[in-house]
Structure formats: structure tokens, C-alpha cells
Amino acid sequence: MKEQLNLDDYIRKVPNFPKKGVLFYDITSILAEPKAFGYCIDSMMEIYSGKNIDAVAAIEARGFLFAAPFAIRMGIPLILIRKKGKLPGKTLSKKYSLEYAEAEIEIHGEDVPQGKRILLLDDLIATGGTLNASRELINAAGAEVPEIFGVLGLPFLNYEKALAPTPVRTLINYDSE
Template identity: 60%
Template sequence: MKSFDLDSAIRKIPDFPHKGILFYDITGILTNPEAFAWCIDRMCEIYADRNIDSIACIEARGFVFAAPFAYRMGIPLVLVRKAGKLPGRIMKKEYSLEYGRATIEIQASDILPGQKVLVLDDLIATGGTLKAAVELIEEAGASVADIFGVIGLPFLNYHDVLKGYSITVLQEYYNE
């Protein structure tokens, strides 16, 4: 696969959402068809031989990358949503944020015992949401094959929160 300068497509927005924060914006990838295609192609290349049964993606920007990947790989797409967004029987997990608590949910019938699940988000920062998703998947009897992010911010210590899990990212940033 040919290389691509993904960093050049990621917008860096200073002081968003708060002063002192540098926001890494994936919408620059989405408005650049070559960058977006490279991301999906690269994901397919990375996971071509990994025996993944489904992909669980985090609301909402994770959906954007997971849907074409799931289609190309021919695997089911499982939505990990904020509380109150899914009908039917759900499984939920409450977790801590830096400013409070949140809850995510999956439909109970979407994750089957014994499945190998790839967990995806657009950006891995502190790892809290992904850790909650991983716990839901494991409570359903499945295993986590890998955790994937388009962008990773290891300076926020997500490796500590997700210790013991394989993590793959396309672009890492090491400082704010």
C-alpha cells in the first residue's frame, strides 16, 4: 500500500473545546477523499488476516470509519451508543469522565459469546469510553481482538487505562 501523510489531513484546532486544549479534528480526513480512502484501505490491510467476527464502534465519529470497513470486510457492525438511543434489550456500562459520568449501551443481541470483536473509535484520548465498551463486550461473552483508533494521544495515558489490550492507531501525537 502506498504511504499517505495522514497528519496533513488532520486539522489541529487550538483552544477547543476549552482554552489550552489542542483538538485533533478528523473532519479534515472526511473532506479529503484520498485521506479517507487511505484510512479505510489501511484498516482493511491491517485486519485482513486477523479473524475478526464483528466491529463495535463508538458513537458518533467512530461510525464513519467503521461502516465502510465493516462493509469491505463483510462483518457485522455493532453500534456503541450513548444511553437512551437504542431500542430493545440493551446492555449498558456507566463510566467516569474527567468532568462527570456517562453511560454507553449496546443491543444485547448484537454481541455473541465467543466472537472476536474489533473495537473502534476515531480518536483514543484517555481511553475511558473504550474501556467501558471493552467491558460490555466481555460481559457479553465475546473477546476483544484489538482496539483501533484513527488518532491516538498516548500522552493522555490511554495505554494505562487499556492495559492488556492490543491497540492500533494510524496517527499518534505525543504532546499537546
């Protein structure tokens, strides 16, 4: 049984970053504290052990940090979702809209196990745009996303609407800026 802790105590809040009026929730402070980082991985293991998850796909870059130890402990493949131009060889790509711009992500389609269930993971879930594009890439590669996981969620930004009908699970939520 994992030790209970208040994850909020380990999340740095940075006002006015990246612009005035925004409160930034910084998970790097979780990574700097082994007790908190271990708690996150242990919590993920508690949630997903025994579930029908065939692989985990993580979004660059902080999502990798949570997904890698989880994948090793679960004994499942880790699939990387990266910014355009970062993966060698043949990729599948997806453009999507950000608040003030457009971005593009890529995945190695051959890394996605056909017809399997892929847990989609990121460190923080805000508007859900990157996760939605990632889910579409995984589906295009021939797999399904039964659930989306984030260490931290900002439900006041309506990510559940953007990610519906896929269930979303987080370890901690902040309900307002």
C-alpha cells in the same frame, strides 16, 4: 498496494477547543478528503485482512464513519455502541467516568456474537475511558476484544494504561498537546 500519504496533513488542529489550553485534533477534515478517508479504510484492511476478527464494534458517532465501510469490505457485522437512550429495545449499559462528569453507553447484547472476537474501534483515542467501558460491555455480552483500533491516538494521555492488557493500534499518534 495503497498509496502512502502523511495523514497529519489531513488532520485539522484547533487550539483552545473545547476549552482554553486544549489542542483539538479534528478528524472531520479526513472525512472531507476522500483520498485521506480512503487511505484510513485501506490501512485498516491491510492491517486486519486475514486476521481472526468476527465483527467490529464502533463508538458513537465518528467511530461509526470508519467502522461502517470497514465492516462492509471485511464482510463482518457492525455493532453500535451508543449513548444511553439512543438504542431501542433491550440493551446492556455501562456507566463510566469522564474528566469532569459521568457518562453511560449502551449496546444491544443480542448483536454481539457469543464467544467471538470483536475489534473495538473509535476515531480518536484519548484517555481510553469510553473504550474501556465499551470493552467491558462487549465482554459482558459474551465476546472478547483482541485489539482496539483508533485512527488517531494521544498516548501522552496514557490510554494504553487504561486499556491494558488489550493491544491498541492507531494510524497516527500525537505525543503532546
